[in-house]
Structure formats: C-alpha cells, structure tokens
Amino acid sequence: MSEFVLTLNNVSKSFDLKSVLSNVSLAVAPGCVVGLLGKNGTGKTTLLKCALGLLKPQSGRIHVFGEPAWTLSGEAKARIGYVPQTPALYPWMRVGQIIDYQASFYPHWNDDLIERLRNGWGLDPSDKVGPLSVGQQQKLSILLAIGHEPDLLVLDEPAAALDPEARRSFVRTVLDLVGRGRTVLFSTHITSDLERIAERIVILERGAIAVDEDLDRLKERVKRLHITARTPLPAGFSVPGSLRLERNGTEALVSVHNASPEMIRDLESRWSVAVDVEDLSLEDIFLEVTRA
Amino acid sequence: MRNRYRAALRTYRRPAFLGVLIAAGGWLVMLGLMIFLSRLLYQVPDAPEPVQNQMREARAPQVREVQLTVVSGCMGFYSFVLLSLVGAGLSIHLKAMLGAPTSPLVPGLRQTHLALAGLMIAGVIGVLALAICCGPGLGVSPLAVVAYLLAMLAIPAFLAHWRPETLVVMVIVMPGLVVTRQGRAFIWPPSTPVTIVVLAVAIGCLVSVGMRLARFNEEMHEFHLRIQAGVSPRATRVLGPPLGDIRYWRGVGARAPANLLWRARHWHAAWGTLWLAPVTGLCFGATTGFVAMFLWHFSVRDLIGSPSLPYLAVIPVVGVLGQNRPLLMQELLRPQSRSEHVRAVGAALATATFLCWVSILAGAVLTCWILKQEDPSIEDLWRPAILSLSCLLTLFGIVTWPYRSAFIYVCYFGMCGVIGSFALVPMPLSGHGFAIASSALALAGVFLIRRSYLHWVNDEVDWNSDVWSLLRSWRSRSAGAGSPR
Numbered sequence: 125m126s127e128f129v130l131t132l133n134n135v136s137k138s139f140d141l142k143s144v145l146s147n148v149s150l151a152v153a154p155g156c157v158v159g160l161l162g163k164n165g166t167g168k169t170t171l172l173k174c175a176l177g178l179l180k181p182q183s184g185r186i187h188v189f190g191e192p193a194w195t196l197s198g199e200a201k202a203r204i205g206y207v208p209q210t211p212a213l214y215p216w217m218r219v220g221q222i223i224d225y226q227a228s229f230y231p232h233w234n235d236d237l238i239e240r241l242r243n244g245w246g247l248d249p250s251d252k253v254g255p256l257s258v259g260q261q262q263k264l265s266i267l268l269a270i271g272h273e274p275d276l277l278v279l280d281e282p283a284a285a286l287d288p289e290a291r292r293s294f295v296r297t298v299l300d301l302v303g304r305g306r307t308v309l310f311s312t313h314i315t316s317d318l319e320r321i322a323e324r325i326v327i328l329e330r331g332a333i334a335v336d337e338d339l340d341r342l343k344e345r346v347k348r349l350h351i352t353a354r355t356p357l358p359a360g361f362s363v364p365g366s367l368r369l370e371r372n373g374t375e376a377l378v379s380v381h382n383a384s385p386e387m388i389r390d391l392e393s394r395w396s397v398a399v400d401v402e403d404l405s406l407e408d409i410f411l412e413v414t415r416a
Numbered sequence: 417m418r419n420r421y422r423a424a425l426r427t428y429r430r431p432a433f434l435g436v437l438i439a440a441g442g443w444l445v446m447l448g449l450m451i452f453l454s455r456l457l458y459q460v461p462d463a464p465e466p467v468q469n470q471m472r473e474a475r476a477p478q479v480r481e482v483q484l485t486v487v488s489g490c491m492g493f494y495s496f497v498l499l500s501l502v503g504a505g506l507s508i509h510l511k512a513m514l515g516a517p518t519s520p521l522v523p524g525l526r527q528t529h530l531a532l533a534g535l536m537i538a539g540v541i542g543v544l545a546l547a548i549c550c551g552p553g554l555g556v557s558p559l560a561v562v563a564y565l566l567a568m569l570a571i572p573a574f575l576a577h578w579r580p581e582t583l584v585v586m587v588i589v590m591p592g593l594v595v596t597r598q599g600r601a602f603i604w605p606p607s608t609p610v611t612i613v614v615l616a617v618a619i620g621c622l623v624s625v626g627m628r629l630a631r632f633n634e635e636m637h638e639f640h641l642r643i644q645a646g647v648s649p650r651a652t653r654v655l656g657p658p659l660g661d662i663r664y665w666r667g668v669g670a671r672a673p674a675n676l677l678w679r680a681r682h683w684h685a686a687w688g689t690l691w692l693a694p695v696t697g698l699c700f701g702a703t704t705g706f707v708a709m710f711l712w713h714f715s716v717r718d719l720i721g722s723p724s725l726p727y728l729a730v731i732p733v734v735g736v737l738g739q740n741r742p743l744l745m746q747e748l749l750r751p752q753s754r755s756e757h758v759r760a761v762g763a764a765l766a767t768a769t770f771l772c773w774v775s776i777l778a779g780a781v782l783t784c785w786i787l788k789q790e791d792p793s794i795e796d797l798w799r800p801a802i803l804s805l806s807c808l809l810t811l812f813g814i815v816t817w818p819y820r821s822a823f824i825y826v827c828y829f830g831m832c833g834v835i836g837s838f839a840l841v842p843m844p845l846s847g848h849g850f851a852i853a854s855s856a857l858a859l860a861g862v863f864l865i866r867r868s869y870l871h872w873v874n875d876e877v878d879w880n881s882d883v884w885s886l887l888r889s890w891r892s893r894s895a896g897a898g899s900p901r
Contacts, residue, residue, distance in 0.1 A: 173634070178520055180635050198523035208517035216430035225427065228418035229522045268518070 701779020813864025
C-alpha cells in the first residue's frame with residue numbers, strides 16, 4: 125500500500141501548445157481533505173482530470189492508490205468517486221434508473237445512504253433526468269459519486285448550483301465520509317465550505333501551485349496588518365514578505381504571507397509604528413495571494 | 417443483487433432506438449408475409465404424387481420470383497435501413513455512454529457495454545441470416561449472407577464513430593442506390609473473393625471501433641465528435657455565410673429587410689437549413705440520377721415513372737427534424753411578436769424543404785437528360801411528383817410538431833416505412849387509388865402543419881416532454897381542469 129492516496133510528480137499538460145499545467149507536484153495522504161482553489165482558467169479541472177487518469181499529461185507521473193492513473197485497475201476505480209464540474213447525466217433515464225445503473229457496477233453500494241440523501245434532497249426516483257434543474261442534476265451527480273463510499277472522493281465545484289440547505293447537507297455528508305478516513309480532493313469557489321472541511325489548501329496560479337499548506341498554518345501565516353505612524357510613512361517604507369501594500373500618509377494596509385510575533389515586533393521597532401493584526405478568511409487569503 | 421448487464425441493457429430504452437424498433441418490426445412483418453406467400457404458392461392440393469410434382473414445376477418460376485424478392489428485400493432496402501440504424505445507433509449510444517465524464521472511472525463499465533453490444537450485433541445478424549438462409553430455400557451461401565449483413569451494420573457504425581457527419585452523406589447516397597435498385601435483376605450469390613473482402617472490411621470496421629471504445633478517453637480525436645446526450649448546440653451550428661450571398665458580403669446583411677424569409681435567415685433557427693437545401697437537393701438528385709443511369713441502366717422514363725420517387729420526399733425534411741428546438745424557443749423571446757416569429761421561421765423551413773425537394777427532382781431529371789438525352793414528358797412526371805409532394809406535406813407536418821417527443825420519431829419512421837413500401841409494392845399511378853392516396857396524404861399534411869403552427873403560436877412549448885405527458889395535458893385541458901402547457 126502506497127503511503128499516499130494520490131501523487132503527482134512534475135506534471136505538465138498543454139492543449140494546442142497552450143500550457144495549462146506546468147510542473148505540478150502534489151501528494152495527498154489518506155484521510156486528508158485538500159481544497160483546491162484558483163481563478164477561472166488556472167487549470168483546476170485539468171489537474172483533477174489528470175489526477176484521475178481522464179487526461180494524459182505531456183510529462184510527469186501520476187499515481188492513484190499506487191497505480192499509474194492512466195491505466196487504473198477496476199479495483200482502484202471502485203475506490204474512486206468523482207463529481208464533474210458540469211453534470212453530464214443521461215437525460216432519457218429516470219432518477220431511480222440512473223442510480224441503479226451506477227450501483228450495478230460497484231461491489232459495494234450504500235443504498236441506505238443514497239435513499240436518505242435522495243429523500244432529503246427531494247429527488248423523485250420516477251422523475252426523468254433531462255428536465256431536472258442544474259442544481260438537481262448536481263445533487264444526483266453527488267449521489268452517484270458517493271454511493272459506493274469511495275476512499276478517494278474528487279469534487280470539481282460540486283456545490284456551485286446547490287441551494288443552501290442542500291449545500292449544508294452535502295458538506296455534512298463529506299464531513300461524515302472524512303470522519304471515516306476517506307480522502308477528499310475538493311475544488312470550489314465557495315471558500316466557506318472549504319473552511320469547514322478542508323485541512324489543506326492548494327492554490328493554483330497560472331498552472332502552477334502557488335500555495336500548498338495546511339489551512340490552519342496558512343491562516344496563521346497570512347495576515348493583514350493595519351499600520352499607523354505618528355508621522356507620514358517614508359517613501360522607502362516596505363514590509364518584508366508583503367503581498368500587497370497600500371499607503372496613505374500616516375497609515376498603511378499591508379497583507380503579508382509570513383506574519384509572526386517576531387516579525388510584528390521587528391516592524392514596530394524599525395519604523396516606530398503601531399501594528400494591528402487582522403485575521404483573514406480563506407476568501408481574503410485567496411484574494412490576497414492571487415492579487416499578488 | 418443488481419446485474420450490470422441488465423442495467424446496461426436498460427440504457428437502450430431511449431427514444432432514439434424507437435426508430436430501430438419500428439424498422440425492425442416493419443422488416444419482420446414484411447419478411448413473414450413474403451415467407452408466408454412463398455409457402456402458399458408452393459402448396460398444392462391433394463393429388464397423386466406425379467400430379468403434385470407437375471404442379472410444383474409449373475409454379476416454380478412464380479415461387480422463385482417470390483423467393484428472390486424475399487432475398488432482395490432482406491438484403492436490400494429493409495435490411496439496409498434496419499442494420500444501418502442498428503450500427504450507427506449502437507456506435508452513437510456507446511460513445512455517449514462511455515464518453516460521459518465519470519464513465520472511465522466506473523469499474524467494468526466499458527467491458528459490460530462492449531460485451532453487450534457484441535451480443536446484440538451477433539443476435540441481429542444471426543436472426544437475419546437464419547431467416548434468409550432458412551426461409552426462402554434458395555440455397556444461398558450463409559457466409560455471403562453474413563458478410564453482407566455484417567457490412568451493412570459495421571460500415572455505418574464505423575462512420576458514426578469516426579466522423580458522424582459522414583452519416584449524412586451515407587443517408588444521401590445510399591437511398592439513391594437502394595431506391596433505384598428495385599425492380600432490376602438480382603445477382604446472387606456474389607463471388608467468393610468478393611464475399612471474403614466484404615467480410616474482412618466488416619470485421620475490420622467492428623474491431624477498430626471496438627478497440628477504440630475499449631479505451632475511449634478525452635485525449636482521442638473522436639471523443640470530441642461524439643453526439644452527446646440531449647440536443648447539442650453544435651448540431652445546428654452556423655456554418656458560415658452562403659457563398660453566393662452578395663448582400664452578405666457587401667455588409668448590408670445586418671440590415672435585414674422586413675421580409676419574412678430574409679428575417680428568418682438572420683435568425684439562427686432557419687439559417688443552416690435554408691441555404692444548404694438546394695445544394696443538398698441537387699447533390700442527392702444528381703447522385704440518384706447518375707446511379708440509376710450507370711449502375712442500373714435506367715431510362716429517364718424508368719426513373720420518373722419509378723414508384724420509388726415518393727421516397728425522395730424523406731430527405732428534405734431531415735433538416736427540419738434536426739432543428740435546435742431549445743434555440744427556437746429562446747428566439748420566441750425576441751422583440752418581434754410570437755406569431756410573426758413562428759410565421760417567419762416556419763416559412764423559411766417550408767421554403768428550404770420545398771427547394772430541396774424540387775432540387776432533388778430537378779437534379780435527377782437533369783442528370784438523366786444530360787447523360788441519356790431523353791426528354792421526360794409531363795405525362796410521365798406529374799403523377800409521381802404529386803404523390804411525392806403529398807408525402808412531403810405529411811412528413812413536414814410531422815417534423816414541425818412542436819413537442820419533440822419519441823412520438824415524433826415513431827411517426828417519422830412509420831411514414832418512411834409507408835413510403836418505402838411503395839418501392840416493394842408499386843402503387844398504381846393512375847385511377848382512383850392514386851387520387852385517394854395523394855389526397856389523403858396531402859390533407860393529413862395540411863392538417864398537421866396547421867396544428868403545428870397553432871401550437872407554436874399559442875402554447876407553451878416544452879421541447880423535452882414525452883408523449884404521455886402531452887396526452888395527459890390534452891386530457892386535462894379537454895376536461896377543463898388543467899392549465900395550458
């Protein structure tokens with residue numbers, strides 16, 4: 125058994141000479157919840173597809189459960205659940221039929237869990253899939269991905285179209301899976317969801333990993349400093365490790381990626397200023413990092 | 417315990433396969449009737465053995481003619497329709513099922529679907545081959561029968577897998593070959609080397625498609641050419657401006673005149689169909705004429721007088737059947753009034769259909785005239801043309817019906833079956849039968865077109881509704897309890 129559920133080593137992928145991923149390396153340990161963030165078009169979906177063997181990278185190696193992703197065995201596939209960004213279900217089928225269809229391919233299928241969630245999310249088994257709303261189709265996609273209780277669950281913006289109640293229920297379900305030692309790789313723009321469940325955050329920027337860190341550590345490290353001086357701040361005022369610096373006379377607003385008590389004390393003594401430290405939400409951190 | 421094969425088999429219960437079932441049903445009925453007729457002719461009343469033998473000998477030419485008709489029918493039009501539908505349908509279905517985003521991650525999904533498809537192909541070919549070899553009793557070579565049946569299935573499957581658009585060419589060219597083939601001497605069996613080549617091509621096509629599907633993934637070229645579940649916007653993508661459109665090139669096309677057709681041309685809905693119609697029609701007509709002249713040595717009179725001529729009406733309406741309904745509905749939100757929009761688009765589609773039909777006839781007649789220098793007389797032309805036009809009206813009425821349900825496909829294929837049967841059982845093109853059939857078809861067409869127009873103008877169109885919900889809505893409306901759709 126491999127030490128990691130998923131490993132990517134120097135993975136690069138391009139489409140028609142346009143580079144989408146460049147030298148991405150990532151290792152996901154069992155039971156870990158990794159949140160994947162990035163602006164539109166930074167390669168999140170491509171990264172997830174490469175990781176699952178749906179796309180073949182131009183260079184680099186990818187292993188899932190110790191097997192090359194491009195040639196996964198049936199046993200490895202049975203341990204993976206995937207919710208794609210756009211639900212692409214079969215419109216002529218009915219909800220119950222598509223669940224049965226999916227379930228028939230897995231050696232283990234948790235009917236009770238699916239039944240409970242299906243009822244809770246208001247999906248009628250006799251409804252046709254085609255006329256369902258995007259949100260309902262998204263719910264159905266999630267059901268199909270978690271019915272076999274996968275060891276690795278890959279979610280590509282799964283909650284974008286869900287209503288608040290369904291989203292909360294979905295997060296609870298993911299937390300329940302995580303509680304049972306499952307691994308989750310979760311790409312989303314809803315950072316509040318990630319804050320609730322992710323242990324580790326990966327931020328992609330122009331096809332490369334800009335941040336890869338535990339969420340708690342990241343929140344400790346990235347802070348916004350409100351700096352106030354008695355006299356106007358000098359032209360050469362700078363803060364080491366700043367992501368963004370806005371200066372206005374005697375005041376400055378600085379986002380830093382390496383905040384620590386020593387660093388604050390050093391700043392106060394060096395420039396004779398008062399520093400207020402503001403904790404940032406994950407959304408703010410993402411904005412600060414990507415702006416920088 | 418769920419069975420994956422049963423689950424995969426259930427995925428074939430989709431509207432697109434109803435056409436195949438209708439074709440299969442029609443084919444089996446025809447086959448049964450012909451075998452029954454052949455047996456009936458071969459039966460002799462109770463009599464001494466020598467007398468019975470004499471009677472059998474006397475009837476032998478008739479029996480042989482019926483048997484040949486069975487074989488040519490089995491190997492010709494109906495088998496072609498059925499098997500090409502099965503081949504293309506299987507290929508398209510497998511691409512849709514194996515090309516879904518999560519399919520490559522479902523364990524055993526590919527193997528299950530491919531094994532099931534292989535069994536279905538073996539079953540269809542086996543049943544047909546058995547019926548042909550055992551039914552008429554002509555002593556035909558089973559290998560040749562299997563080879564040709566397999567080729568009829570495998571080539572469309574191959575085309576549908578690699579280049580779905582080539583199916584359009586096949587739909588245009590192959591009926592030309594088939595409809596002009598009726599009534600000519602049937603050459604059977606083919607030589608052994610030809611049979612082996614046909615068999616090798618068929619097996620090659622199936623194996624190559626199977627191998628590609630066994631590892632179907634996003635990196636493959638043909639993955640992006642798959643016809644996805646539902647209506648693909650690519651299906652009615654704007655192909656580009658018509659080359660001969662001077663106004664467009666002068667840049668004044670944006671200022672559409674307040675003319676129904678001109679306005680419709682600038683709406684997405686009828687754009688593709690309108691300018692392609694005459695070109696498609698001429699190509700199809702010319703191919704039909706060319707094939708009739710060179711392969712089957714038809715005279716102009718043979719072609720024009722052919723009872724297969726009504727079949728040509730099936731082609732022009734295919735473009736209307738392929739219209740993007742959701743897009744048509746979105747366009748109802750344009751600032752023009754709804755009835756104005758429906759009239760404009762309807763007129764554009766009707767014009768395109770009629771132009772295509774006229775071009776087919778003109779293409780066929782002109783080709784024959786140029787190649788054989790024979791002048792077809794009006795006397796020869798008008799009756800088949802009227803019958804064909806009546807069929808065109810009915811088909812147009814069917815395909816413009818606003819609810820795109822499985823029912824439409826059933827009606828369309830059913831009507832194609834009716835028209836196709838004119839080729840096997842020639843309709844008398846004179847007298848009361850002709851007048852009644854033409855009038856009935858034309859009246860049915862006008863009725864359907866009028867109902868379709870009223871639905872488009874007055875009703876809230878749900879393009880995705882099935883026939884049962886439609887019937888429920890009618891029932892509730894007639895009971896005065898339900899609200900209009």
